[in-house]
Structure formats: C-alpha cells, structure tokens
Amino acid sequence: MSNDIHRPAALDEHPLRRRIYRVPTPSIAAFRTLIDECLFLYITGALIHGRPRIGKSYAIEFLRRDLELRHPKISVYTMRCARSQTASENNFFSALLHTVKHPAQSGASKAALRGRLLHKLRQVADNKGDDRVVLFADEAQNLREIEYEWLRDLHDEMENNALRLFTFLVGQPQLLAQKSVFQSQDKEQIVARFMVEELTFRGIVSAAECAAVLSAYDNGEYPANSGWNYVRFFVPKAYAAGLRIAESAARLWDAFEDAHIKANLDGPAEIPMKYFTAAVEAALLLSSARDSETLKFDGLFWSEMVERSRYVVAQKAGRPMLSAITRR
DSSP states (O other), X not given: OXXXXXXXXXXXXXXXXXXXXXXXXXXXXXXXXXXXXXXXXXXXXXEEEOOTTSSHHHHHHHHHHHHHHHOTTSEEEEEEOOOOSSOOHHHHHHHHHHHTTOOOOTTOOHHHHHHHXXXXXXXHHHHHTXXXXXXXXXXXXXXXHHXXXXXXXXXXXXXXXXXXXXXXXXXXXXXXXXXXHHHHTTOHHHHHHHOSEEEEOOOBOSHHHHHHHHHHXXXXXXXXXXSOBHHHHHOHHHHHTTOXXXXXXXXXXXXXXXXXXXXXXXXXOOBOHHHHHHHHHHHHXXXXXXXXXXXXXXXXXXXXXXXXXXXXXXXXXXXXXXXXXXXX
C-alpha cells in the first residue's frame, strides 16, 4: 500500500478537528420525531427534560440545523432562559428580541417591545413563506410562572396575526414539577399551549446506542459526497485495512461503564454526548499520527480515551470538560 495519502482537504479543516460537527443520538432521534409530530398535528408545545449536562443543548443545536435543512421556510429560534432574581417583562421581551436578532430599543415601553417582536416575527415569516415559528427554550426550568403568562400572551397575539408558535421547553426535571404545579392550580391555559407532550432526554446507555452513534463516523463524509468518511479521513491506512469504528461499540461502552463503576458514580452509566464525542475525537485525532494497516482500537485504548474525555472528573466535580487531547 502506498504511503502517499491524498486527502480531499487538510486535516486542520475537518469539522471534527474544529469541533463544528454534530452526530445524532437515539434521544436526538426521538426529539426529532416529536418535533415532526407536533408540526404535523399542530401541537403547539412540548416539554423535554433530562438531568444536567446530558446533551440537551447539543441536541437543540443539532435539531435547529436539521429543521433549517429539512424545512427551510419555517422560522427557527433558540432562546436561553437565564436565571434571574426577579422577573421583568422588559427583560423577557428584550431577550426574545435578541433571539430573533432584532435588538430592543433602549427605554422602549413594554407595548413597544411586544410590537417590535411581533413585527419582526411576521416579517421573517412572510419572507420565508411559512406561518410556522419554532422556539427552543433552553434551560426552561428557569422560567417563572409570570414568564409563562407573557409567553402565552405572545402565543395568542401571534395566532391573532396568523402565525403559529411551536414552543419546545428543554430543561431539567424540575420542568415536570412545574407542570404538576400548573395542573394543580388549574392553569390549563399554560399546560395546553406549552406542555402537552413530554419526552425524557437521556445520554447514551448501552453498547447498542454506542454503535448507532459511532456509525455516523463511519458513514458521514467530509467534504460531502467525497467518499471520505470521518474514519477514513483521519486513519486512511487502517480504514483501508478494514477498521470501522462502529465495531468498537462494545469496547467503548465497557470502558465508560468500567470508569463509571470504578469511580463509584451514582446510578447506572448514562454518558452525556459531550464526553462521548470527546472520547471519539481523541481516538481519531491522536491515531492520525500513528495510522497504519495494523492500527487497532482495543479495550485498553478506549479506556485511555475515556480517561481523556474527562467524563469521571466532570461527573465528580461538576465542572466544565477539559480538552480531550491535552498532553499528559
């Protein structure tokens, strides 16, 4: 086999190296199905909940891009619901204006902010040619009751202006408790608009799910339609000799599960996407320098990649992930 490798692009340009790619997970697929069902049946609200740092924000970004590709006429927005000491109507609508890339005017009244927001939503919808507007509310457990009331008012105003708002509340399990409170207080007007459907968002929980995600690296191509999937791009000699990363699913899952058990972490292993992809990225990036026809991803190798992912460190300390390829 020739030692000359002629990749269709430079290694440094690859989306994996730049961390600007997204791969689907079973939970993301379930979320995608829920979105499609809501749009088809005109169900205007759904509640998606999962424990912290499990990959919900990652999923929102994946699905935002996915929606824009599959339904380019639909307006799609993402708002991060910041935690605040007190609820402010001005701040709430200013945040929504920022979300739709239409900054609020300093000193504007509440009515002016609402009107400005509605005008922008109408303008974008008219330009796109679709009356449907999708809003992902990230960290939605931070929303207060009064903010739901303001969101309900916006929902109704949009309907009066022939716009359909579909809101996907994405957050921690406290969202379920908030729904129960609303139901006990007979606030069905909020539940009916924003919380009809529920979905539990989980991390990766089995070798089979590992395989489903890893297959994206064996099949996804860069550049598109080039014949160079992610594995071939980084380890072309090993790929030509038959290496497929999806075949490592059981070994990678065992490595995560063993690390979870040895660290005495609570509950069964449930791997957030950020640490899973960190392990895979480390595997491909580090292996690119030692690519050969005999390169193998064995159990010991994956144990090292799991350690480099900082999964255990982050679960214990609750702090942000460090680089997966930091040299030791």
